[in-house]
Amino acid sequence: MRTPMFGVRIPRYRTKSGMFDDMVAAQLRRLSGAWPDLMRPVQFAVEDVPPSDPAPWQTDPDLSSQCFTAGRGTPARIVLYRMPMQMHARTRMDLQAAIRDELVSRLAELYGRRPEEIDPEWGLG
16 A cells, blocks of 8 residues: 655645745735735736736836726736746745735735835835
8 A cells, every 4th residue: 555645744845836826825814914904805816927018008017016906897906926026036035025015015006005004014025
């Protein structure tokens, strides 16, 4: 009889995209606990790369994330772009800080607040 390749309590091997998604989910849980009213109406997504054709009004598009304000029947959305963020991060801690900072800065942009109001640790990582 064969035994499992991975231990019962050891998490299975995760892909880079899976680990990135887990980091984003952890930050969203943390921010939702602190700011449920800000987080509830916003949709969050992760895409591999930003669109290759930026909108006409984007003179200098951000390659790490993008936010879209709410429209008719469409909720506000924040999209993080995984591959550019992973390329710039040297360590796992750098990536976690980058994810936190992108989410907080985009939330601040959507609500017209300073990022430090939402997360005092913004920009420190």
